[in-house]
Amino acid sequence: MDCRTLQHDLDALLAGDHGEPAMQQAHQHLANCPACRAYAADVQTLRRALADDAEGRMPTAVRQRLLPRRTPRPALAAAAAVIMAAGTALVWQHLGDQLPGATTEPAEWTTATVRLDLQSGNALSDVQFQLELPEGTQLEGHPDRRSLTWHDDLAVGSNQLTIPLILTGEPQGELVARLEHDGKSRELRLTPAEITRRGVGNGAGNRN
Amino acid sequence: MSKLAHLWKRLSPASAFEAAMSPHMERLWRLALRFQGNPSDAEDLLQELMARAWQHRQTIQELDAPGPWLARVLYRLHVDRWRRQGGLDASVALDDAMQVEASLDTQTVLDRIAVNEVLEEVNRLPEHQRLVLLLHDGEGYGLKAISGMIDVPTGTLKSRLHRARATIRHALADGTETHTTACQVSGGG
Numbered sequence: 001m002d003c004r005t006l007q008h009d010l011d012a013l014l015a016g017d018h019g020e021p022a023m024q025q026a027h028q029h030l031a032n033c034p035a036c037r038a039y040a041a042d043v044q045t046l047r048r049a050l051a052d053d054a055e056g057r058m059p060t061a062v063r064q065r066l067l068p069r070r071t072p073r074p075a076l077a078a079a080a081a082v083i084m085a086a087g088t089a090l091v092w093q094h095l096g097d098q099l100p101g102a103t104t105e106p107a108e109w110t111t112a113t114v115r116l117d118l119q120s121g122n123a124l125s126d127v128q129f130q131l132e133l134p135e136g137t138q139l140e141g142h143p144d145r146r147s148l149t150w151h152d153d154l155a156v157g158s159n160q161l162t163i164p165l166i167l168t169g170e171p172q173g174e175l176v177a178r179l180e181h182d183g184k185s186r187e188l189r190l191t192p193a194e195i196t197r198r199g200v201g202n203g204a205g206n207r208n
Numbered sequence: 209m210s211k212l213a214h215l216w217k218r219l220s221p222a223s224a225f226e227a228a229m230s231p232h233m234e235r236l237w238r239l240a241l242r243f244q245g246n247p248s249d250a251e252d253l254l255q256e257l258m259a260r261a262w263q264h265r266q267t268i269q270e271l272d273a274p275g276p277w278l279a280r281v282l283y284r285l286h287v288d289r290w291r292r293q294g295g296l297d298a299s300v301a302l303d304d305a306m307q308v309e310a311s312l313d314t315q316t317v318l319d320r321i322a323v324n325e326v327l328e329e330v331n332r333l334p335e336h337q338r339l340v341l342l343l344h345d346g347e348g349y350g351l352k353a354i355s356g357m358i359d360v361p362t363g364t365l366k367s368r369l370h371r372a373r374a375t376i377r378h379a380l381a382d383g384t385e386t387h388t389t390a391c392q393v394s395g396g397g
């Protein structure tokens with residue numbers, strides 16, 4: 001393997017994309033070639049510099065402008081007050097205006113998307129779905145509901161149920177999804193830890 | 209294939225749309241920042257993406273993994289903006305066919321340079337090289353994913369990536385005389 005090949009194809013060679021023998025040749029070449037070692041080391045340095053340069057999380061204010069509905073009702077979220085950065089205060093003030101009696105202090109909140117895989121051996125029609133949500137969680141679009149029931153069909157095989165949640169605090173119990181069909185029922189339970197593990201930090205109002 | 213869904217029907221269209229977009233926003237934000245270079249333009253670009261995605265909300269809610277679709281649309285919108293501003297880099301195809309000679313320099317270069325100087329050098333790269341460098345080495349996307357996003361063959365991307373790295377090393381090695389035949393660019397093909 002020559003230096004040009006190694007430097008040009010460094011990532012793929014080391015990742016084993018060209019097979020095990022090529023990867024070993026590459027390592028052998030690196031062990032014996034100071035020029036390619038220096039090149040590879042500089043690539044690592046460059047990678048670190050670029051990764052560190054990332055500006056990080058989306059500012060909360062931007063998120064609220066882009067996803068205005070994915071914001072918990074302040075009235076429900078008031079428990080944990082957080083010191084706000086100046087930039088987010090305006091947004092919340094604005095929200096507060098729309099919601100009579102709501103506090104303008106945001107709580108720390110995150111979203112979590114819970115995905116349940118419902119396996120069914122047969123196609124089933126008119127299955128009853130019931131969701132029960134623990135305190136500390138809200139169903140996106142239904143901020144004031146602790147439980148929700150509806151009917152739908154299940155296809156043969158895998159059915160994915162996606163539950164978009166807003167976490168306004170630590171979940172205070174299990175999330176229960178209950179399916180009923182023809183007198184039989186099945187239940188899926190998620191513990192608080194399982195729910196929060198799916199959380200996507202959306203940041204509280206303390207970052208901008 | 210799994211049947212997605214059920215619950216989306218229970219949500220208002222706007223809520224369902226935002227719920228579907230939400231898991232992707234952080235990644236898209238970082239991409240938009242990489243493309244546009246500053247938070248204000250990045251937000252404008254994401255606003256355009258949201259408008260476009262809203263028109264295709266059915267697709268987004270039905271796709272198992274809409275991330276690549278969204279990244280692709282974001283990139284197209286970025287290019288459109290860039291064209292409107294007259295900033296298209298006309299040199300795109302010129303150096304793709306050229307080979308970069310192997311660097312024979314036995315000393316590392318970048319570990320002796322301040323990070324901000326390295327990043328300044330990155331920003332001086334031609335746009336088509338800067339882009340692949342940022343996506344690959346900065347954001348950790350694989351060449352295949354980048355290829356799907358910006359519609360450039362992986363072989364070309366590989367060359368651009370190598371050229372970008374070599375250019376930066378070469379530029380920053382300049383001035384320290386001990387370095388010899390680093391990274392000459394020569395015509396090929």
Ligand SMILES: [Zn+2]
Nearest residue numbers: 003033035036
């Ligand atoms: Zn070598």
